[in-house]
Amino acid sequence: MHRRRRGPAMNRVRNRSLWRWIIPPIGDLVIFYLGLATTLMVRQPNAATALTAMTFLPLFVAWLMASYTVGLYELRLMRDDVALVRNILISGAACMVMGTVYFYLLGQHTSVTPKTDLVVTVAVSHALLFAWRRVWLWLLNFDIMDQRVVFLGAQEHLAALAKGLPHHAPDSGLSVVSWDSPVIDVVVADAPWVDRNWGAARDILLGAMARGIPIVSLEDFYESIFGKVSPYYAANPSWAIEHILPKYGDLYMTVKRAIDFVGAAALLVVCAPVLAATAAVIAILDGRPVFFKQERAGLLGKPFILWKFRTMSQGADRKGPLLAADALDSHITALGAFLRRFRFDELPQLWNVLKGDLSFVGPRPEWIKEVEVLEKVVQSNHLRHLVKPGVTGWAQVKFRQTNTVADTVERLHYDLYYVKYLSFGLDVSIVLKTIKRVLISDSSVAAPAMAVMPLPADARWVIDLTRRLGRPRVPEPSLG
Secondary structure (H helix, E strand, C coil): CCCCCCCHHHHHHHHHHHHHHHHHHHHHHHHHHHHHHHHHHHHCHHHCCHHHHHHHHHHHHHHHHHHHHCCCCCHHHHCCHHHHHHHHHHHHHHHHHHHHHHHHHHCCCCCCCHHHHHHHHHHHHHHHHHHHHHHHHHHHCCCCCCEEEEEECCHHHHHHHHHHHHHHCCCCCEEECCCCCCCCCEEEECHHHHHHCHHHHHHHHHHHHHCCCCEEEHHHHHHHHHCCCCHHHHCCHHHHHHHCCCCCCCHHHHHHHHHHHHHHHHHHHHCHHHHHHHHHHHHHHCCCCCEEEEEEECHHHCEEEEEEECCECCCHHHHCCCCCHHHCHHHECHHHHHHHHCCHHHCCHHHHHHHCCCEEECCCCCEHHHHHHHHHHCCCHHHHHHCCCEEECHHHHHCCCCCCHHHHHHHHHHHHHHHHHCCHHHHHHHHHHHHHHHCCCHHHCCCCCCCCCCCCCCCCCCCCHHHHHCCCCCCCCCCC
């Protein structure tokens, strides 16, 4: 099966930006070992060996994951001293818990006495983590890894991208410059525009090639920076033929199903007491039924019954599909709000994963009534059904709960990105981001700006759905 890969030029751009994200955790790992070495040299010099270093490596990797989960790698939070100190303290507590469990499991297989050494190591390393983040922000002020970008294409597209780039990717290190800039690091070219305007584009592209400046397509650039498929390209049927074909032959799809089955079975056993207790509390406080079931669209649009704990009053779904979230807030019970806050209402979906209706990771399954509306007007909507839906997905961690028709269309662009780039690495990234999202409420997630590229004039798949539903008009996505 032919699968289009990003070219070497885009990889060079991505690799340079990637260093902005790789260097902080590498520094953290060095700091963890520095904290360990300091502790051992003071308390147990004889234990400072290569074997001890290897013993701590799995624990330190878990600490890096904890740091990621609490937001220690988000530049926005690094710049806020209060948030940084709070996240450092949360990370320290999490690292202490993980360290205690880790050494309890190791038992007598290590020469380190973790009771005191662990406390000192965590304290020293997290003090250094705070200082390291101050240094990292200071280094970024020198634009060491910034990249200056020049756009080549239709003026309306480029103006929208230049305007939206600081909002959508403020920490990417990318800045838009003009052609007379003394330093240009990458040229982003809109291929269809180049085809139509080769006379104007030729000298510019040849000049970039002569200077060794990477040239990347506008489509690749958009997807790499914004993490979603451009609405301009997704509107074209040819895009689907080239990029999104069923991946039934991929080995990872088989491995993914095996992981889902084993993981769901294990979690159902582990979570059985929680499931039983939650069901009992719902029955006592909110009455029966305990479970909420709804027909959703699965792989290739095949309907299946999705199970959740009931968090709303009975009959709330009779209001119909594509409602804003606040239209149903009055139907959420007090217990239901708590269950939703910590995602306990999703636990029964482990049964759907075990049966094969769902995967752990994939586009969220839509209510079949929503699908019936969207399929008529959103031409690309059926493409999200080419992979099995999931309990969590790329759109859930990059966007937020859909509140409007415009949100639903925007979510599709993230879902198409997942379908196009489905891989083990992307799934792991989504799982880690999901852990972080569980720790925060949906209300604290600001509404991201919408698509930063204008839609093609003939994109009839994006029309005002509210007109069909007889509801007040919802503003269309802005250009960012």
